[in-house]
Amino acid sequence: MVPANIRIVLVRPTHPGNVGATARAMKNMALRSLYLIEPEKFPSPEATDRAAGADDVLQGAVICASLDEALKDCHLVIGTSARSRRIEWPTLDPAAGARRLVEGARNGPVALLFGQERTGLLNSELDRCHFVVTIPADEAYSSLNLASAVQILAYEIYREALAGAAVSPTEVREGRLASSDDMQRFYQHLEEVLQEIEFLNPDKPRYLMRRLMRLFNRASLDDNEMNILRGILNAIQQGRHKN
Known part of the structure; x- marks a missing residue:
């Protein structure tokens, strides 16, 4: 079916x-x-x-x-x-x-x-x-x-x-897979942090975000992995605000 x-x-x-x-x-x-x-x-x-x-x-x-x-x-x-x-x-x-x-x-x-x-x-x-x-x-x-x-x-x-395509036995997930909405919020957060640390120049972005989006899309992140990445981004921002 x-x-x-x-x-x-x-x-x-x-x-x-x-x-x-x-x-x-x-x-x-x-x-x-x-x-x-x-x-x-x-x-x-x-x-x-x-x-x-x-x-x-x-x-x-x-x-x-x-x-x-x-x-x-x-x-x-x-x-x-x-x-x-x-x-x-x-x-x-x-x-x-x-x-x-x-x-x-x-x-x-x-x-x-x-x-x-x-x-x-x-x-x-x-x-x-x-x-x-x-x-x-x-x-x-x-x-x-x-x-x-x-x-x-x-x-x-x-x-x-x-x-009856078989599910790969190696694809064991702790949480649900991140939705498209989740991924878009993550990409917005990632771009914001990359600009803050001056790794991404908004005037000359080239194809950095597109390449990063391709990378994380291939990874098929789940909720737990997404929370880890968002936590890292939050920690970077909090660390910068303390300085």
Whole structure:
């Protein structure tokens, strides 16, 4: 059975037909949790027509005003991208990405992000992702239609769920995994402290925070680890204030 904790998140979709086709692709593969961030046209008759019987998925779609809202309580976020970036994110193939999502959904909500049709996910949106999935395609024409990309990854998720992807025995956690909200508060605190100790120059930040975010995202911190790190940051600030 496909875990109900897997969210399919479309970021600012512009074509209602793609939203409807996404709902159909999801229902084909037993996915039900659709989140739409600032959809340009929704609800829409075109979306309903393209859903072709997946009306229940459309009706249950959660409309969000921000990425923060869509990722609330998620402890694992995987983005999708067809193009290379100056700073590369940890990248998985579709099967490995699906395996991470199915395993992660056992511990709470997880999200799979798809960017706007024209631009894909922005770097600021990829910063919220622990991993990026790239679907192999011909380099001469590698951009997939949004709903097609959803169908491919939904199929991989379904296959992994049917196979009963095993939880790694080495992944023993003392507490719950840190949510996306927890991680954002930590990154804000970390940036504040790095500026205070003059390790990070806000006028010339380069890519320091992005690299640090990638590092800690890969670690998949739990609550106890998060509390330790936040405690260290608080101690640094208190020590500086005493001097």
